[in-house]
Each structure stands twice: as C-alpha cells, then as structure tokens.
Amino acid sequence: MNKLVKRLLTGTLAFATILTALPVTAVHASGNQYWTESAERVGYIEHVMNDGSIKSTFNEGHMKVEGETAYCVDINTSFKNGYKTRSDASTRMSSDQIADVALSLEYVKQYTASHTNLNYKQGYLLEQCVVWQRLSEQLGWQCDNVRASYNEISQAVQNEAYAGAKAFVKANKGRYECGGYIYTGEGQDIGQFWAKLNVGNAKVKKTSSNPTVTDGNANYSFEGATFGVYSDKGCNSQLATLTADGNGDTKEVEVKAGIVYIKELSAPKGYKLDSTVHALNVEVGKTATLTVADTPKVTATLIDLFKIDMETGKSTPQGNASLEGAEFTWSYYDGYYNADNLPAKATRTWTTKTVAEKDSDGTIHYVSRLADSYKVSGDSFYTQDGKNVLPLGTLTVTETKAPNGYLLDGVYMQTDGSSEQIKGTYLTQISEAGELAVLSGSNQYSVSDKVIRGGVKIQKRDLETKDTKAQGSATLQYTEFNIISLNDSPVLVEGKLYNKNETVKKIQTGIDGIASTSADLLPYGKYRLEESKAPEGYLADGAKAIDFSITEDGKIVDLTDKSHSVYNQIKRGDIEGVKIGAGTHKRLA
Template identity: 75%
Template sequence: MKKILKRLCTGFLAFATVVTALPSSTVHASNTQYWTESKERVGIVEQVMNDGSISSTFNEGHLTVEGEDAYCIDINTAFKNGYKTKADASTRMSADQIADVALSIEYVKQYTDSHSGISSKHAYLLRQLVVWQRLSVQLDWQCDNVRASYDEIPKAVQDEVFAGAKAFVKENKGRYDCGGYIYSGEGQELGQFWAKLAVGNTKLQKTSTNANITDGNGIYSIAGATYGVYSDKDCTKQLATLTTDTSGNTEAVEVRATTVYIKELSAPAGFKIDKTVYSLSVEAGKTATLKVSDTPKVTDTLIELFKIDMETQKSNPQGNASLEGAEFTWNFYAGYYNKNNLPAQPTRTWVTKTIAEKDSDGAIHYITRLADKYKVSGDSFYTQDGKNVLPLGTLTVEETKSPSGYLLAGAYMQADGSEEQIKGMYLTQITEDGDLAVLSGSNQYHVSDKVIRGGVKIQKRDLETKDTKAQGGATLK
C-alpha cells in the first residue's frame, strides 16, 4: 500500500519540476468534455531509475477515453477518473516526440498480434511501458527502463519488446504518419497516439508492343530500361529509379502512398524511348505495378528491285522475251551476320516476282518488293502500324528464277549512280540509328539479265536422195 500511495503523492510535486511533465501551452479547449477512467488492473509496474534503483512499484490500470485505449503520459502524477479536455498532441510535443511514442505503440501492437500467449491486459501494459520509456528519454524522468514485474511478463519477452520497439522507431520514422491527442484535467494527463503506414511499393513490368518482331530476335532486349519515379507530374522531383531485368520486371521501391509519376529515362536495346508520363496510384502497404510497353525500332523503307535488259539497260524486253515474272528469294536473319557466317536456316523467307507497273509518265517498269502484291510464297511479312517492315537484323536477296527469254547466269544488281555490279546474293543489315532503324546501302536497285539469243543452221541435202551425200561428181559444198 505504501508503494501505491507513493505514486499517488508524487502528483503534487510534478507540476513544480519542469523536466517531469510535458511542456504546457495555452490551449483553446473545446466545450466538449471526454470521460476518462481507469478500468481493470493490468499488472504490476516497477519504476526502475537509470541508476538501477526502483523508486516505486504500483498496480497499473487500463486507462480509457470514452471507452477507447489511452495511456498515462506522466508517470509522476496520480490518475483520477473524470472529464478532461482534448488538445492535439502537436501543441505539447514535437513531431519527433510524437513519432517516437506512436511508433513504439505500433510496434508493440504488431508484436503482440503475432505472438500467442500474451493476454490483452499484458499487451496493453507493454504498450503503456514503451510510452513511459520514450517519454522518460524525452523528458529526462531518469526511468528509461520502467518495466512490468517479471512475475507478470517474463524478462525475455520484455527485453525483446523494448529492443524491438527502439529498432522499429529508428527504421520507420517517415514511413508512418503519426499523431495524437492529449487529454487534460484533474490529475494525470492521458494521451492517445496513432501511427498510420504512409508508404507503399511501386514496380514496373515492361513488354514489347510487337512481340511478333522482337521474340526470338536477340538484338531486341527488354532488360536495362530505366524509369524515373517522381512525386510531381512535371517530373522534377525524382524519388527512385526502376531498372528492368531480362523478363521486363523491376524490383519494387518504396514511396509515399499517393499518386506518383513515372517516365522512361533510357530505352532498352532495339526499342524506341517512351516519352509518356504515367501516373500511378500507390496505396499504403500495397504494391502497385505499372504495365508499360516499348515499340521496337523497325524500318518501313524496303528494297525495290527494277528488272532491266542487260544490253539496253532499259525496262524494254527484246523480241519475245519478258522482264515480268523474274523471281527473287529474300532471307531475313534475326541477328547481325555477313556472307561467311550466315546461319543455316533463316528466320523468315519470302519469294517475290517482278510485275509490270506503269509510272505517272506512262512508262512501264518491272518491279518487285516485299509486299503481298508481289509475293509468290514464303512466310508472313513483318508488320507494324499497318505497314510491312523489317526488324533489326540481316537481309539477303538473290534472283533465283529469270524471266522468260533471259539468262539467270551473269545477272547482277546495281544501285543508281553506282558502278558496282553485285552478282549473286546481296546482303544488307538493318541497324539502329538513334531512335530509328535504317537500311544500310541503297533501297533501289536495277537487276540486269542477259537476253537469250537464237541462231540459224543450214544443212545441204540432195533433192532426189534426201541424203547429205552428193551424187556422182557433184558436191554439196
């Protein structure tokens, strides 16, 4: 009883000692009064001073405001049931002090929720103890190690809780929004504190807008793309950087639970950079995933082949010959190669033929290109945005069937303005040039074939015998 009375009497001295209570301030209290009371006993408390001495031992009750949990915020003052006025804790405590207390309480809640065998009374008592411990440090009460009797809660449990609370506070300041209220009136002041998780996670998942082009083509990669995460839509305040892996995924980064803005900083190999600024809503305690796609670099500048007569260098066939119907085999390889290391099997193959087309001046040309109009056989064409295109890689083309009346042997390709005659297979590459894909070399060639010429052979015979031998002394020479 003496120990308990000692706690009650200390209340008269607390107001005279500045360091033993929260600083006072002028508070304009509302007319609302809140009923505060101490309910059932929750356990025995030992007020251990920093020098190791125990200044008092007392029974602690379950304190409430209007039936909701509250905590003693002045260990040196006795509690009295009664009505009290409410003020925001920020009028009496710094943000750092509020966070210390609120986060300590939050840790104990999480600990007791995840550990069986701790009664609700002892869970409350542990919360009250960490409140006193944090306030003792802040207000220099010199009882930083206030504890419950080990008969109530084992020492190992208390040691684990108190150490865990300190670590939790250190690790989580800024991750939670913290606040509280202080209830003042006759006797001991009470406090209510809350810590609300204010962060979530964001990550990104990238794909190709045209998997038909990029799948199986090692020149394209969705790994290594970088994205900035910003707090403002103008993207001036960067919070984090996301980098994609080989699957197009990024690790999650922690941000405030609000709307963040994400834009691509660097595109991965083979893709155009996405200039869109995306907004993403992040909820506390959850992971928000932004799904984005990049467009592969391709070229829609395709090679055109014009069939001409080798002798005349014009698109007019000689005699009964024709420049229509010449066939060309095109092979595409998903990679960069030369004539010496081409894979045995191309990625795609097409066969096209020359057809007659009339230009704006009425002149006839015999043309072929990679389009359905000219296609004889082969795989489907690569397409993007409704156009036939070529991905990054290697392309070869060779005349494999001459038109009627012309020889395949000796045929050659020649670009306009060039003297080089390309015989047999022609090889070119589609490479990156900034944000574009470009075709190396020209995209227009004339293909010259040699016309087949006939001859006359005369055999002299005897009219009567029909033989090639002359009669008598005559001669057929």
C-alpha cells in the same frame, strides 16, 4: 509491507508535481468533450530514473477514452476521471515525436500478439511503459528506463520488447501513417496514438508491343531496362530505380501508398525508349504492377528492286522480251550473319515479282518489293503501325527466275552512283542506330539481266530445181537479205538501237548459197528476212519473205531446209536465127 506503502505514497506525491509536460494549446471545449477514466488496475510500475534510482512504484490503471484504450502522457501528474478536451496530437507534438510514440506502440502490440503467453494486462503495461520511455527521451523526464515490475513481466521479456521497439521505429519511419489525440483537462493528460501501415510495393512488367516481331528473336531483350520511380509527376524526386530481367520483370520496391510515377530511364536491347510518365496507384500492403509495352525498333524503309536491261541500262525491255514477272526470293534471319555462316533455314521467306509501274511523267519501271501487291508466295510479312517492316537481323535477296526473254546467268545488282556489281545473293543487316533501325547499304537497287540472243541462217535455192546449185552460168552467191525487226520495243544490234520495221542487219550468201549471222546477233524477239538483191542470173520474182523468232540463247535459227529456203527463178530467153551475107557478115533481108 510498510516499505511498499511508503514507496506508493512517495509515488503519489511525485505525481502531484509537474516537472515537464507536453506544451499546452488552447482548445475550445464545445462539442469536443470526451469521458476519460482509469478503468482497472493492471500492474505495478517502477519509475526508474536515468541514474538507476527508483523514484516511485505505483499500481497503474488502464486508461480509457469513451471505453477505448488510451495512455498516460504525463508521468509526473496524477490522473482524475472526468471529461477532457480532445485535440490533435500535432498541436502538441512534432510529427517525429508522434511517429516515435505511435511506432513504438505498434511494435509492442505486434510483439504481444505474437507472444500468446502474455495476457492483456501485461500487454498494456508494456505499451504504457514504451510510451513513457519515448516521451522521457523527447521531453527530458530523465526516466528513459521506466518499466513494469519484474514481478509483473520478466526482465528478459521487457528488454526484448523495448529494444525491439527502438529498432522498429528506426526501420519503419516513413512506412506508417502516424497520428494521435491528446486529451486535456483536470489532472493527468492522456493520449491515443495509431500507426497505420502506409506502404505497398511497386514493380514493372515489361512487354513488347509487337511480339510477332520480337518473340524468339535474340536481337530483342528486356534485360537491363531501367525505370525511375518518382513521388511527383515532374519526375524530380526519385524514390528508387528498378531494373528488368530477361523476362521483363523487375523486383518490388516499397513506396508510400498512393500515386507514384514511373518513367523508363534506359531502353532494353532492340526497343525504343518509352518517354511516357506512367502513374501507378499503390494500395497499402499490396503489390501494384505497372505493365508497359515497349515498341521494338524495326525499319519500314524496305528495299526497292528496279529491273533493267543489262545492255541498254534502261527499264525498257528489248525486242519481244519483258522485264515484268522476274521473281526474287527474300530470306530473313533473326540474327546477325554473313554469307559464310547463314543458317540452313531462314526465319521467314518470301517470293516477289516485278510489276510494271508508271511514274508521273509516264515512264514505266519494273519494280519488286516486300508488299502484298508484289508477293508470289511465302510467309506473312512483319507489320507495325500498319506498315510492312523488317525486324533487327539479316536479310538476303536473290533473283530466282528471270523475266521472259532474259537470262539468270550474270545477273547483278547495283546502286545508283556505284560501280560495284553485286552478283548472286545480296546480303544486308538491319541494326540499331539510336532510336531507329536502319539497313546497311542502300534501299534501292537496279537489277540487270542479260537478254537472250540468237542468230539466223538462210539457204538460197533454185526455184525450178529446188537445188542449192545454180543453173547454167548463174550463181546463188552474193544474194543479199535484210533482217527487219518486227518488235514493238527497240533491239540493240551491234551497238545500235533499232525500232520496229527497221533493218537491223544485212547478210549475204556465200558460194554455197547460205547466209548466216553470228549466234548472238539478235535479241529475243520476232524478225523478218527479206531478199534485197537477187543473185546474178536470177530474178527477184518469187523470193518470199520469211518470219522467224529468237527464243533460245546462243542458238541459230536454221532456215536451210527446203520448206524454209528462199527460192529464185532463173532467168530464161528464146534462140533467134539471123541470116548474114558470106564474107560481109551483113544481115540479109
């Protein structure tokens, strides 16, 4: 007992001598005075020096300011109840020193809260000891291992708590907002410290601004998109990098509460880079998610098809044919394919037709493209920013219905300046090129169709006998006919263009009275057959013109039956007797 009293007296004497203390800053006391007291004794402290000696042992009191817990911040000075002047801890300590003490206290508070076998006095002893340990290291008190008596708290518990506090400080600097107050006056200075969690989590959720284009399309993926997280709007101080997975989600990153700035560093597959700097407000202890919609790369430069006549190379149809109303089937596939591995079913299909359009100079073109005014049937068009577009992938187009008067056989596409003739189905791909999506090949093609061609055959007959044989010494051979175009549009016959009412061909009957053209002479349209020269022994009177039409390819219009033949009147005369003289053969009166 005497030994214990002696140690207590030694401790009291040591308190009276200030070895090293926090620096003092002059503070005006007016309106800044707080009542401080040592409310009760909580347990014995062993003032252990760094050399292992115990300088003193004393029964520590529970320090309070206006009834709120406080801590001794000067182990070498004795405490006196009374009013003290409060100043911000930052006037006496560096921010690192404040954080060191405040975080150590925060850990011990968490430790005692999770160890319910420790009572409030033991908790306070651990808190006070860890404050002294931190200040001893900072101020050189040489009592870095000051502790509660092992009779108060076991060595194992104290070792665990103090080691945990050091690790907690190291792991959590910057995660908490730390601060405190120092109370100065007569006797020992005391302090209050706090550490408020000042972090939350930030993450990014990547979405598509146009899911109808991207959903289910493997050419678009969120995986691999990266984002920089910055503390400043200018994006000069980077805190972290986030990477999106296939669903567009990044992992969480811990940041200080408040505003952080996020910018996309690399765009995901198929999307444009988002250059916007996004502000995200992160609240303490919560996860804030920035949802950003990236714009998919698409092409609004679609293919224009211009229908032309294969023989003339012009946008003017021949004869009575038309270049309007040709139909094309377009098929889009949401992958990259060639002609040999196209899927059996397209992602979307459309049928469009050619429509007559007039240029500013009055020239008429027959055009088809992927737009509502040309659409015959099919799925809805892909759109973006109010325009029809095509996503990344593969597109094919085939003419599936020829316009009136033309054939599908032999159809080919050709781009201006190229000699290549693309027959059958045309295939192109829409692929990424920097921040754009582009079509392979041209975006304008002429589509050439071959006009339907046919011929005509006519029979010459005797008007009186209705027979195909001439009377007497007359003949039906060498009758000549003119074939005249009745079409508003020109026709190409034997390499020359003919306009309406012009003779496109002369034909002549043979010995059988038949005149015929080849089966591919006349383009689709209307014509008139007129006799221009009667056969020998016949009059031109009575020969009527016949109108006919070419509507089938390779077919000769047969005008040889009685109802369609051309009839001519045989020449006739009376017999007149003349009396002549015998021997002289002179006409007698």
